[in-house]
Structures are given as structure tokens and as C-alpha cells.
Amino acid sequence: MRSRILPEDSEANVKSAPKEYRDFSWDSIERQFTWHETGAINIAHESLDRWAADENKREQTALVFEKAGKVTEFTYIQLREITSQWANLLIEEGFTEGDRVFIFLPACPEIYFAMLACARLGIIFSPMRSDLGFGEQEFRLQNAKPRGIVTRPDMLDMLPRHAMGSVERVFLVEGPKSDCYPNEVIIPELLDEFPKRNAVRWVRATAPLFLIYVSGATGPPKGIVHAHMSMLGHLMTGKHVLGLDERSVVWTDGDPGSVTSTVYALFAPLLCGSTTVIQGDRFAASTWYRTLEKRRVSVLYTTPRTIERLMEAGNDLARRYNFPHLTRIATAGETLTPEQFFWTKKVLRLAPQDTWWMTEAGMICIANVPSMTTKPGSMGKTVPGIEATVLDENGEPSPVLTMGELALKAGWPSMMTGIWQDAPRYQEYFRFREWFLTGDMVTRDEDGYFFHQGRNDDLIKFGDTLVGPYEIEHILAMHPAVTEAVVIAVKPVAGRHTLKAFATLNDNFTASARLNHEIRMFVRAHFSPEIPLASLIFLDEFPKTSSGKLLRRVLRARELGLPSGDPLKLKE
Numbered sequence: 001m002r003s004r005i006l007p008e009d010s011e012a013n014v015k016s017a018p019k020e021y022r023d024f025s026w027d028s029i030e031r032q033f034t035w036h037e038t039g040a041i042n043i044a045h046e047s048l049d050r051w052a053a054d055e056n057k058r059e060q061t062a063l064v065f066e067k068a069g070k071v072t073e074f075t076y077i078q079l080r081e082i083t084s085q086w087a088n089l090l091i092e093e094g095f096t097e098g099d100r101v102f103i104f105l106p107a108c109p110e111i112y113f114a115m116l117a118c119a120r121l122g123i124i125f126s127p128m129r130s131d132l133g134f135g136e137q138e139f140r141l142q143n144a145k146p147r148g149i150v151t152r153p154d155m156l157d158m159l160p161r162h163a164m165g166s167v168e169r170v171f172l173v174e175g176p177k178s179d180c181y182p183n184e185v186i187i188p189e190l191l192d193e194f195p196k197r198n199a200v201r202w203v204r205a206t207a208p209l210f211l212i213y214v215s216g217a218t219g220p221p222k223g224i225v226h227a228h229m230s231m232l233g234h235l236m237t238g239k240h241v242l243g244l245d246e247r248s249v250v251w252t253d254g255d256p257g258s259v260t261s262t263v264y265a266l267f268a269p270l271l272c273g274s275t276t277v278i279q280g281d282r283f284a285a286s287t288w289y290r291t292l293e294k295r296r297v298s299v300l301y302t303t304p305r306t307i308e309r310l311m312e313a314g315n316d317l318a319r320r321y322n323f324p325h326l327t328r329i330a331t332a333g334e335t336l337t338p339e340q341f342f343w344t345k346k347v348l349r350l351a352p353q354d355t356w357w358m359t360e361a362g363m364i365c366i367a368n369v370p371s372m373t374t375k376p377g378s379m380g381k382t383v384p385g386i387e388a389t390v391l392d393e394n395g396e397p398s399p400v401l402t403m404g405e406l407a408l409k410a411g412w413p414s415m416m417t418g419i420w421q422d423a424p425r426y427q428e429y430f431r432f433r434e435w436f437l438t439g440d441m442v443t444r445d446e447d448g449y450f451f452h453q454g455r456n457d458d459l460i461k462f463g464d465t466l467v468g469p470y471e472i473e474h475i476l477a478m479h480p481a482v483t484e485a486v487v488i489a490v491k492p493v494a495g496r497h498t499l500k501a502f503a504t505l506n507d508n509f510t511a512s513a514r515l516n517h518e519i520r521m522f523v524r525a526h527f528s529p530e531i532p533l534a535s536l537i538f539l540d541e542f543p544k545t546s547s548g549k550l551l552r553r554v555l556r557a558r559e560l561g562l563p564s565g566d567p568l569k570l571k572e
Contacts, residue, residue, distance in 0.1 A: 143223055152173055366379045
């Protein structure tokens, strides 16, 4: 059955749409997988084993890792052998389908070995960003209760021991043992003992594949669950949006603990038979350009934040390098500004394609692609297989050029299948019948292009992830001077969203510029040095209802200079 992927109110769009839109169906994507014929499903087989079994493909480079000038390459057959050994080790240690394994590592090949090994066995893996704060780690560990953790000795010391009661095995990617836990296993010392072949475990299409946590606006992080059937969206967007094929060399430069890297640095490239590049060094414009040049990258998937850093490094640096193989640049995360668009087009000699998606969506849903006319500042149009609309507060379609909430027609194969241990929060996404509510406020023009206008809550994009008030408020409350804290999102005149904090102080502390600076540094130390916390305001008290409920919207209204009313007469 052909999918309806363009707005109902624009028949002209259907007639003028590229052929891949007019003729698209998810059935046609299914036919590109071996399980369409065999009925045997596992994403590790489709992204790795099928290529390793192909004599013409098995020796092609699948993964390239570079750090400090050292380059390591793995062919498809080598990657299958290594991940098979990892899988056999997991079996030996008693792990089975449905178990959870956390991956807590900086950029390194072992992240992807662990992901593929878990996928082979139906084990649910969960990558954690290496810069996660103590409280964030604690919640994830207590919520998902992993049986295993893959990490390094120095990073193991960073984890909250009191929250690791469920952990039966700690897998270290290097030695020596930390001696913190009696159940530590040093993987390199054991790997050669295990066979280089492992038969994947066939799973249901809806079997959980990975678990990634995203910020909540007023509650704890949400564990977003994605299934093996997400591979349909990974393959489709890899081909139709990023233009990947068996000759592509793709570099997705997001944090390895993010959903962007899970999907577009691992699964999408391998499903398309491409070569994926992983850079282990910290960002520096010269390193970034050198990687593009030396690794002969043909497709770059990056963020507007990275583009901004390259702009700050100046035009002359970029001109010292040559990128003859680079054919496509795409971005995700924050909206690509017109300034960033035109700078990239001029200096890197390619017009970047902005894309929009979110962890819950599991794949790129809205994008600018080469077959379209690009409108700088726009997210683009829906990709094949996705239907989107703009809804008002009552769930009714908003007129063209009228701001409302972006909603997607539920049921695409890469959509999240649940929130870990929290069904009620999952249902909140579907308040209006069959529509999946994204929380992003947008407008849509008469040509079907979407333009991002911010969030309907206090979540903001920070690089390739969402940052919410809850985690920041939790850290603020840890400071001995703070009694209560509230964080909201604000949009400065310059354009980019930032966070603004409000705090009340304990009686034995006095508000001062020095204390203000100390508390903000405390947040940066416990969350991230680059957290977009613009300011901290001390208040004598927070606006609350007569029953004591905090009124965040009063603080938002005051920030915008709007009437806020008498708090005691307002309801939360």
C-alpha cells in the first residue's frame, strides 16, 4: 500500500515531488532485506553478516577509527569475526535476550563492537554519553537495571557504586582491573579464547534493540526504546536522505553516546554497505578538516554547532585543505541558520542539508535533499514514508504559516516502541488520536517546508541532544547554598536558545556575584562545561499556588514581559 507522505492540502506537491516520493512504500524497503524472504530478523545480520558472506564485499572496509594520528580499519569480515567473539563472551557470561548492557566509553571501536554483539544476541544495549553527570548516571542505572557494563577502569571509578546493584559483570576494554568490583572481566585478555563465528539469534521485529535516555522537561529522563524493525527507517534515510551506497565513506561526528551516532555512525552506513569513519580526538577545526581530507569522506553528517566552531576558526584554515571526495553535508540538532548555510556553501563549496528528527522518532523525518530547492532556515520537507502536520492546542490542523506543534502520523517503522518502565509518559505523545506529538513548535509554508520555532516546553537543543530543566535543577539543588531551583528556556536577541536558572538560598547564605559564579561553575562541573546556562537569578521566593505548586509559566511570562497574574489565584 502506497504511503501518503505529503500534506493533504497541497496536491501540487504530489505532482512535483521527486519520483522516490511518488512511488514510495515501506514494502519496497522491506524487499531490500534478506528477512523479507526468510522471515528471520536481526539487524546485526542485515548490517554485517550478509556483507561478510559476500565474496565481493567481505574485504571492503566497514569501519575506520582514527585517534592521535593512528588509524585502525576493520573490514566487514573482520567486524563480523570480532563481534562474534564478543557475542560468544557474553553468552559464556550468561547474558541472553532481553538483558540490558550499558556502554560507558569515549569514542573508540569497542563501542560499536559492543552494540553489534548485543544486537546479535537480542540483548538491549544502552550507550551513555561519557560526559554524563553523577545524578544522570545514577538514574539510568537504577531505571534500566543493566546486568552488564562495558567501560574502562578509569571511567568505572566515575560511576555511582550504590546504583550498580543489578550489575553482574563489568566488561573492561583494557586493563588492569580497577579492583572496585569482584566481577570484572578484561575483554582483550579473553577474546582469543572464543570462536570467530556466532550465529545470530533471530528475534521478533518488535524486539527491543537499544535504549537511549532523553531529558524530561519536569521529570526524570525517559528511556526511549527502539526495536530491530527500526532498520527500515535507517536504511531508507541512509539511502534517500544521506545518499549512502556501497562506495560511500560517511562520517557522523556526533557524540558516540547519542542516538545520532547509534543510527547514522553505525547501523545506517552498514545497512547501506558503506564505510563509516569514527574520530576519537576532541574537536579542533584542523583535526576536523584533516579527517575529511585524509579519510576521503564523501558524506558528512554533523551539527550546526560544529559548523559554528568552524566559522570561528576562520575561512583561511578551511582553504588549506582539499575535499574532492565530499559530495554531501547534512546537519542535525539545532536549526541550521542562514548564516551557517551560506558560509558552508561558500567556504566548503557544498550547500548543507538541514535535517530534523528526535530520539523518539528513530530516523530522519524532515529534511532538505538535493532533489529539492533549499530554503535556508527551513528544516525541509517530510521524507518518504512520513506524514507530518501542524496542530493547534486542540489537536486541529493549523493554517499555512501559522505556528503550532509538529505532529507525525504514528506507525512508521523506526518510531520508538515505548518508554522504559513508564507507559503513561509514552501515551502522552499520542494525546490526539493517531498523531505523534513532537513538542517542537513549527510553521509550514505553502510549499510544504517546515520552519522550527522552538519547543513547547523548556527543553532545548544542545549539540545533538536535548537538555531539559530537570537534570540542571537536580544539580543546582545539590549545592549547599540552594534551597530550591527552577530552570527555563529563553531565547536571546542573538537567536540561539539558552537556559536561565532561578534559585532561592538557604538562610545561612547571602546572595552575591561570587556565590552566583560559584553555583554556575558547580553546574558546569557536574553536567558539562558547555552547558548553555546563560544566567542565574536569586529570588526571595518562587511563584506558587495557594496549595504550594510551583508555577513555571509565571516565570516564563515574566521573562517575556507578559502579564502573569496573581500566583495565589492561578492553577498549575
